[in-house]
Amino acid sequence: MVKEYKYRGLQIEELKAMSLENLFKLLPSRARRSLTRGITDGKRKLLEEVKAANAGKTNTQIKTHLRDVIVLPYFTGITIHVYSGKEFKPVVIRPEMVGHYLGEFVLTNKRVVHGAPGVGASRSSLYVPLK
Template identity: 50%
Template sequence: MSSEYRTGREGEFTYRGHTLDELQEMELEDVAELLPARQRRTITRGLGVQQLKLLEDARESTEEETANDPLRTHVRDMPVLPEFVGLTFAVYDGHEFERVRVEPEMIGHYLGEFHLTRNSVEHGQAGLGATRSSKFVPLK
């Protein structure tokens, strides 16, 4: 079995039977029918004002522009659409903006899924005085 990642016909990316070029030429409503239920519901009920602004900004920008200066956004709940592929977004996590380059495999997910808001915590060893029992540990 080959270790390289292949999808669709001849290694070409497909999403639910459609190539990336076909997806990018489709209308938003047609793409919504292919997305998972939660993302489909988000689009059919109508995108919010901020989501529409982000979609408009993404349509106006090109891959070269966003590579140097990514589209900054606080909108973490925007579904990744085929027209976003190749663009770079700076997604806010509550502390800083993190670059997220949209790949074809991200279609159908949310922007916020690719930059987590919480960091993992690794606690060190407890020192003297950290607990009540450590008060009675002989020092030497």
């Protein structure tokens, strides 16, 4: 049996039906402050795209540079492509992500993988220890 996710004791369907003012009371203080101070034009455009995708009115990819958007309950089930500084990486929004920022789920740096020494390297740098 699959465990039903609850956010602060409420199921995701209850959160979707809740008014924004009541939802803001459940969020952490940083997210609550950010949302009550107003939504900028860029964030408003993203929210409209998400609502259109929920309604099935659009089938295009949702791409955004906005990493500071707080995930709201009606984002669940949608794939949003978030910019990592180099490329857009897809993020499938799950109920566990509600209240977090989009940027938390896309890393901006990669793990460093060192290769062999290049042309013109000194003789001593040709030695690469085997582990």
